[in-house]
Amino acid sequence: xxxxxxxxxxxxxxxxxxxxxxxxxxxxxxxxxxxxxxxxxxxxxxxxxxxxxxxxxxxxxxxxxxxxxxxxxxxxxxxxxxxxxxxxxxxx
Numbered sequence: 001x002x003x004x005x006x007x008x009x010x011x012x013x014x015x016x017x018x019x020x021x022x023x024x025x026x027x028x029x030x031x032x033x034x035x036x037x038x039x040x041x042x043x044x045x046x047x048x049x050x051x052x053x054x055x056x057x058x059x060x061x062x063x064x065x066x067x068x069x070x071x072x073x074x075x076x077x078x079x080x081x082x083x084x085x086x087x088x089x090x091x092x
Contacts, residue, residue, distance in 0.1 A: 004034045007072075014070050025055050029063045033073070 008030055012022055025048075032047045045060040067073035 008034060011067070011070075011072055014072070015066065018070065020066060025052060025059055026063050028052055029055070029060055030067075033064075033067070 008027075011030060012027070015022055015026075028051055029044065029048050032044055032051070038044050041057075041060055041064055044064070045055070045057050048055045048060055064073060068075065
């Protein structure tokens with residue numbers, strides 16, 4: 001299992017622990033975010049809509065806020081995953 005798959009599994013487990021639903025759209029948005037560094041939510045949204053035209057901008061924003069809330073995503077000049085948190089939420 002690669003690093004992105006491990007990170008995705010850790011994030012999905014943490015979402016479940018916090019009672020958050022794991023929808024197909026949320027999972028796909030997570031895939032988009034993991035693929036590269038993005039400068040803003042709209043870039044993520046445009047890529048997500050290219051993959052699934054039914055994704056709403058609010059779904060992207062909520063997913064990003066959830067990732068920031070659990071500490072997996074940090075905002076700066078670009079959105080980037082907080083690598084240090086992989087030890088906080090290890091794969092089980």
